Amino acid sequence: MRDLIIIGSGPAGLTAAITAAEHGLDILVIDEYLKPGGRLLGQLYEEPGGNWWNGIEESRKLAGRASSLGLDIRLGISVHNIEQIDGSWLVHADCETFETKSLLLATGAAEAPVAIPGWTLPGVMSVGAAQVMTNVHRVKPGQRGVIIGVNVLSSAIAMELKIADVEVAAIALPKTNQVNGKAANPSEVMNALLHVSHMAPSPLVKMGSKLMTNDFMKRMGITLYPKNGVRMWDIPVMLRKAVIRIEGTDQVEGVTLATVTAEGKIIPGTEEVIGCDFVCIAGGLYPLAELAALTGCPFYHIDELGGFVPLHSEDMRTPLDGLYVAGNITGIEGAKVAMSQGKTAALAIAKDHGQDIADTSLSEAVRQISSTRSDAHIQFHSEVEAGRRKLQEYWEQHAAGMRNVMV
Amino acid sequence: MTERILDHPVLGVLEPDQTVTFTFNGMKYEGRCGEPIAAALLAAGIRTLRHHEESGTPRGIYCNIGHCFECRVEVDGHQGVRACLTPVREGMVINGGGALPSPVRDWRKDNA
Ligand SMILES: Cc1cc2nc3c(=O)[nH]c(=O)nc-3n(C[C@H](O)[C@H](O)[C@H](O)COP(=O)(O)OP(=O)(O)OC[C@H]3O[C@@H](n4cnc5c(N)ncnc54)[C@H](O)[C@@H]3O)c2cc1C
Ligand code: FES
Numbered sequence A: 001m002r003d004l005i006i007i008g009s010g011p012a013g014l015t016a017a018i019t020a021a022e023h024g025l026d027i028l029v030i031d032e033y034l035k036p037g038g039r040l041l042g043q044l045y046e047e048p049g050g051n052w053w054n055g056i057e058e059s060r061k062l063a064g065r066a067s068s069l070g071l072d073i074r075l076g077i078s079v080h081n082i083e084q085i086d087g088s089w090l091v092h093a094d095c096e097t098f099e100t101k102s103l104l105l106a107t108g109a110a111e112a113p114v115a116i117p118g119w120t121l122p123g124v125m126s127v128g129a130a131q132v133m134t135n136v137h138r139v140k141p142g143q144r145g146v147i148i149g150v151n152v153l154s155s156a157i158a159m160e161l162k163i164a165d166v167e168v169a170a171i172a173l174p175k176t177n178q179v180n181g182k183a184a185n186p187s188e189v190m191n192a193l194l195h196v197s198h199m200a201p202s203p204l205v206k207m208g209s210k211l212m213t214n215d216f217m218k219r220m221g222i223t224l225y226p227k228n229g230v231r232m233w234d235i236p237v238m239l240r241k242a243v244i245r246i247e248g249t250d251q252v253e254g255v256t257l258a259t260v261t262a263e264g265k266i267i268p269g270t271e272e273v274i275g276c277d278f279v280c281i282a283g284g285l286y287p288l289a290e291l292a293a294l295t296g297c298p299f300y301h302i303d304e305l306g307g308f309v310p311l312h313s314e315d316m317r318t319p320l321d322g323l324y325v326a327g328n329i330t331g332i333e334g335a336k337v338a339m340s341q342g343k344t345a346a347l348a349i350a351k352d353h354g355q356d357i358a359d360t361s362l363s364e365a366v367r368q369i370s371s372t373r374s375d376a377h378i379q380f381h382s383e384v385e386a387g388r389r390k391l392q393e394y395w396e397q398h399a400a401g402m403r404n405v406m407v
Numbered sequence B: 001m002t003e004r005i006l007d008h009p010v011l012g013v014l015e016p017d018q019t020v021t022f023t024f025n026g027m028k029y030e031g032r033c034g035e036p037i038a039a040a041l042l043a044a045g046i047r048t049l050r051h052h053e054e055s056g057t058p059r060g061i062y063c064n065i066g067h068c069f070e071c072r073v074e075v076d077g078h079q080g081v082r083a084c085l086t087p088v089r090e091g092m093v094i095n096g097g098g099a100l101p102s103p104v105r106d107w108r109k110d111n112a
Helices: A011-022 A055-068 A127-136 A152-163 A186-199 A203-213 A215-224 A335-352 A359-375 A384-406 B037-043 B103-111
Strands: A002-007 A027-030 A044-046 A052-054 A072-074 A079-085 A088-093 A097-105 A109-111 A124-126 A144-148 A167-174 A230-232 A235-247 A254-259 A272-275 A278-281 A285-287 A299-302 A307-310 A323-325 B019-024 B027-032 B072-075 B078-082 B093-095
Touching: A002 A011, A002 A088, A011 A027, A011 A055, A011 A335, A027 A097, A044 A152, A052 A055, A055 A072, A055 A127, A097 A335, A124 A127, A127 A152, A127 A278, A144 A152, A152 A167, A152 A235, A167 A254, A167 A272, A186 A235, A285 A307, A299 A384, A323 A335, A335 A359, A359 A384, B019 B037, B027 B037
Parallel strands: A002 A027, A002 A097, A027 A072, A097 A323, A124 A278, A144 A167, A144 A278, A167 A235, B019 B093
Antiparallel strands: A044 A052, A079 A088, A088 A097, A109 A285, A230 A235, A235 A254, A254 A272, A299 A307, B019 B027, B072 B078, B072 B093
């Protein structure tokens, strides 16, 4: 039996593994992907000051540190069930079951789709898929693409495609329907962009935000937003046009766009077809927490964190004995926050294993998470701090409830 | 149609890697050893990985990171293998699945 199994070798899982190994724990890291690094691998953007945040390099550094500590990292293995029996955790993977005293879930995030007719055609992919093809595998997702969904991630990836010399014909909204909700409403999208774009990673969004925060643009707002979009990095960002259909027989050949009202209603007669050989769908990220859900851990829906998140404390403990969480499974944020959460989780775990961890080092690690958060250059939700506070309140209510039960 | 990014302005030059030969639906292709099957096929201009079991419509990658199972193919006789997660190896035999018979439904059409 291991001291600790970590599911996920993204920035959270790897940082936790490194910290826990430094404190002498016997650890196994499991990941279904073919390289360590998780979604950090695809990240590429210029930070203020002109440094590039190069996810391949950052992942290599983490993996290098892990291997110098002799960490056991097993790739290409999917975990499909976990259960707690007699005080230890059983981790059921493809062909094997592993046993551990403590379990850290660092499974990251997944992308939500937006529903558009034609979305099953080959050549339609999530925007993250295009990011990984381009930056990690170094294969162009196509020659000319259209991105559906205007948000922080899609604008950052549009720029990454551009750097790799892949043409982005347009970034546009999805059409309004029962599922697409706010993502199809020009005013809502504009508001969301205004609130996070000052932190956004790419010069593209920053440039756009300058335009949008300009008083004139603000006043005119979405009503006067140019129908053909505002060009950022030469890519038209169309807040007044929506993709109503993806065209093609055997694979993507184009999209049909239509002009929409400020509320996202299609204006009849404005349909036009533009040609492209791939389409990216950008519906935003949500915490990938299915494994936590299997344990009976309480969950809360917190919009600011991207959806349902498992209940956890500031130091990454869940209410279940020996179960911890770190990274995007706890809410959608950038990789640096995930790393500081991983470190905190590892310290809490080492402490629970009887290692000599001072309370002050643990509280310092918790403080580091907050300061990393406030310095972050990428923020997926403007109210993420409020979301964290809500969760902390739920945690305190839960802890108080437990104390009452015990008295 | 699609192509490899050999020289990237920030990420630099793509290191040469060992080439492997594999087959997909009976045709021979080359890929970089260890890259995912889906990337090797896309670099060879192939987007369609399978046809839907029921409708027979073409499907390719969607998420590219193992979440959606849209890229499932048969590899060396094993079904349901995710092409976006599975490294391509020398001599691999890969097949995209097609529409499966649906006898009950077909029977119902004429008999229900
Ligand atoms: C497609 C996508 C693109 C993103 N792009 C950016 C970006 O450009 N910039 C940015 O700041 N943030 C981006 N993010 C947010 C990203 O989640 C964080 O930046 C950061 O990578 C989170 O780290 P993590 O360690 O929590 O999870 P991840 O980095 O997602 O790592 C989780 C790991 O767990 C593994 N895993 C999950 N479930 C299982 C299982 N059942 N069995 C085995 N292994 C499993 C996965 O394979 C993965 O390697 C993106 C997220 C996604 C999903
Ligand atoms: S493309 Fe989604 S699992 Fe492979």
